[in-house]
Amino acid sequence: MVNIIFEDSFEGFLSALFYAFNNDIKNPLFLKAQKPSLFKTIKVELDENIITIAKGFLEEEIIELFYDCFCFDEEKAFSDVYKSFLFYMKNKHLKDIHKDFIRNLTYYRKSVNRERHKYIGFLRFHKLDNVLYARFEPRHFVIDYLGEFFKRRYQEENFIIHDLKRKKAAIYYEKRFSIEDFDKELNVEKDQYQELWKAFFEAVTIKERTNKRLQNHYVPHYFRKHMTEFDN
Amino acid sequence: MDVEQKLRILADGAKYDVSCASSGGVRETVDGGIGNSYAPGVCHTFTSDGRCVSLLKVLFTNVCIFDCEYCINRASNNIKRASFTPRELADITINFYKRNYIEGLFLSSGIAKSPDHTMELMLKTVKILREEYKFNGYIHLKLIPGASKELIEEASKLADRVSSNIELPTEKSLKLLAPDKNKDNVLKPLMFVKNLRDNSEKSIASASTQLIVGATDEPDYQILRLASYFYEKKILKRMYYSAYIPVPNTKHIKVDKTPLLREHRLYQADWLIRFYDFKYEEIVEKDSNLDLELDPKTAFALKNIHLYPVDVNKASYEELIKVPGIGRKNAMKIIQARAFKTLEDIDLVKLGISIKKAKHFIVAKRYLGYSLSPEYIRKAIIKGESKGHSYTQLKLW
Numbered sequence: 333m334v335n336i337i338f339e340d341s342f343e344g345f346l347s348a349l350f351y352a353f354n355n356d357i358k359n360p361l362f363l364k365a366q367k368p369s370l371f372k373t374i375k376v377e378l379d380e381n382i383i384t385i386a387k388g389f390l391e392e393e394i395i396e397l398f399y400d401c402f403c404f405d406e407e408k409a410f411s412d413v414y415k416s417f418l419f420y421m422k423n424k425h426l427k428d429i430h431k432d433f434i435r436n437l438t439y440y441r442k443s444v445n446r447e448r449h450k451y452i453g454f455l456r457f458h459k460l461d462n463v464l465y466a467r468f469e470p471r472h473f474v475i476d477y478l479g480e481f482f483k484r485r486y487q488e489e490n491f492i493i494h495d496l497k498r499k500k501a502a503i504y505y506e507k508r509f510s511i512e513d514f515d516k517e518l519n520v521e522k523d524q525y526q527e528l529w530k531a532f533f534e535a536v537t538i539k540e541r542t543n544k545r546l547q548n549h550y551v552p553h554y555f556r557k558h559m560t561e562f563d564n
Numbered sequence: 565m566d567v568e569q570k571l572r573i574l575a576d577g578a579k580y581d582v583s584c585a586s587s588g589g590v591r592e593t594v595d596g597g598i599g600n601s602y603a604p605g606v607c608h609t610f611t612s613d614g615r616c617v618s619l620l621k622v623l624f625t626n627v628c629i630f631d632c633e634y635c636i637n638r639a640s641n642n643i644k645r646a647s648f649t650p651r652e653l654a655d656i657t658i659n660f661y662k663r664n665y666i667e668g669l670f671l672s673s674g675i676a677k678s679p680d681h682t683m684e685l686m687l688k689t690v691k692i693l694r695e696e697y698k699f700n701g702y703i704h705l706k707l708i709p710g711a712s713k714e715l716i717e718e719a720s721k722l723a724d725r726v727s728s729n730i731e732l733p734t735e736k737s738l739k740l741l742a743p744d745k746n747k748d749n750v751l752k753p754l755m756f757v758k759n760l761r762d763n764s765e766k767s768i769a770s771a772s773t774q775l776i777v778g779a780t781d782e783p784d785y786q787i788l789r790l791a792s793y794f795y796e797k798k799i800l801k802r803m804y805y806s807a808y809i810p811v812p813n814t815k816h817i818k819v820d821k822t823p824l825l826r827e828h829r830l831y832q833a834d835w836l837i838r839f840y841d842f843k844y845e846e847i848v849e850k851d852s853n854l855d856l857e858l859d860p861k862t863a864f865a866l867k868n869i870h871l872y873p874v875d876v877n878k879a880s881y882e883e884l885i886k887v888p889g890i891g892r893k894n895a896m897k898i899i900q901a902r903a904f905k906t907l908e909d910i911d912l913v914k915l916g917i918s919i920k921k922a923k924h925f926i927v928a929k930r931y932l933g934y935s936l937s938p939e940y941i942r943k944a945i946i947k948g949e950s951k952g953h954s955y956t957q958l959k960l961w
């Protein structure tokens with residue numbers, strides 16, 4: 333077994349896929365950060381042209397699929413992508429649903445998409461001086477997707493979408509967008525509109541039809557920690 | 565009165581379905597339907613009764629000079645009244661939007677002073693939002709029955725969606741329960757919008773309406789015929805059905821509440837009419853109601869058992885979507901998958917298609933589990949469904 337450490341970005345990951353393929357490495361394990369290990373470890377540098385290179389071998393659709401699976405952000409997903417990549421290089425398609433590693437890709441993508449979609453609704457911003465600030469702890473890497481989404485929505489604002497778990501943030505400041513390492517937690521204060529929102533949330537509930545199970549189904553508890561209307 | 569108190573009263577007044585001061589997408593319950601079949605498609609939270617909150621749904625005022633019997637805000641009802649100012653409401657909306665609490669505003673209102681007076685206040689709110697605050701989120705405006713053509717046209721230019729509730733399927737019922745309304749003043753706003761849309765290059769809001777189901781005795785047949793008419797003439801984009809919920813002290817309404825299941829079946833039938841090319845006469849018998857025990861597609865299949873079983877390896881797309889339990893998306897999946905191999909029932913499961921219902925109506929390689937006995941299928945499906953029903957999953961604006 334060989335550990336392959338890649339730079340933590342999709343380009344970094346793609347670089348590692350091609351590196352492993354070109355060097356015919358058996359049973360590679362793809363890792364984002366270096367963990368102590370008994371196995372041989374290779375660190376792959378980011379190739380600046382990797383997207384162009386990848387486009388030469390893979391259809392756009394496939395790159396997008398790999399990207400979504402990369403966002404799943406687990407080692408198992410990385411390795412299934414690699415196996416699918418090998419399969420694709422040989423067969424030029426990924427339609428064989430009888431292969432576990434190919435079927436899994438659909439699962440990763442679904443899970444990532446579901447979380448992205450949920451957070452489009454569930455993310456909460458706080459108004460700081462000249463910036464809207466959201467913090468949360470997503471299971472997957474979704475801040476790039478959310479950043480792009482809110483860039484369109486809040487064109488005239490500045491915002492920070494902070495992934496506390498990965499210590500990264502999507503930052504949109506004076507119309508410039510970037511993903512950055514972000515380790516400080518900003519201070520947020522209560523404001524009037526949070527109170528109004530809670531009042532609204534209460535008022536629209538039809539008490540005679542309380543159905544907490546259904547509510548839990550739609551807003552599982554792990555989302556609620558950063559949602560204004562739920563008491564934490 | 566402070567803003568928080570107003571918000572409580574005017575959100576509360578808008579949450580019940582029945583009143584012109586509410587609704588439109590309020591209780592969408594299409595199963596197997598596409599999640600975002602109501603316009604803004606994103607849920608920002610769920611209330612403890614399990615409904616999706618997507619819009620700031622409020623009344624501008626719950627003061628009303630009309631006296632519709634089915635409505636909690638009617639003039640003769642003794643409740644606490646409140647009104648926003650346009651500025652107050654615009655500020656709440658934009659600040660909620662920036663914190664990502666909502667997709668936009670769903671604004672309706674009781675009728676204070678006069679229809680035009682009320683409509684003007686609502687428009688003022690929307691103008692502050694659109695012009696001053698550069699708000700580009702979603703806006704649904706309720707058109708006030710009896711408001712002038714100019715105001716209604718202005719509303720349909722500023723909003724994404726407008727609606728005017730027909731409330732009741734016949735003029736007779738309207739006269740009985742909503743003496744201040746008539747076919748003319750509830751339909752006119754919708755006709756103004758349609759005419760404007762037909763004669764304008766600019767984007768004009770789409771229109772919807774709501775019917776109260778069960779307060780009067782019109783059967784589903786009459787309701788679906790009306791809906792089909794509106795869809796055919798392209799007057800409406802959506803029709804919403806709202807099971808009647810009792811309000812205190814009614815004179816003419818004799819029923820208790822209407823079962824939500826009836827509303828649910830109407831949505832399913834409506835869905836089949838809009839997206840599956842069914843005609844209303846095919847799914848509901850003259851002067852009667854939909855089958856409460858079965859979804860309308862299954863009911864159709866049982867009445868037309870000679871059209872089944874459908875061979876999943878040969879059938880056309882049109883035939884596939886007539887199979888209960890197979891929707892448009894799944895029909896496409898089947899057609900794609902069978903290009904690679906002849907499908908067995910287990911392949912359908914692998915494709916993520918639930919064959920609980922479909923199994924009675926299809927053949928596949930090595931699979932001949934279909935039935936030709938409508939009675940048998942009916943029993944089997946009803947038994948299967950009695951566990952864990954989902955029609956009470958309500959979606960709210």
Ligand code: SF4
Binds near residue numbers: 629635636
């Ligand atoms: S017009 Fe009728 S339905 Fe509308 S708010 Fe007034 S009483 Fe209610």
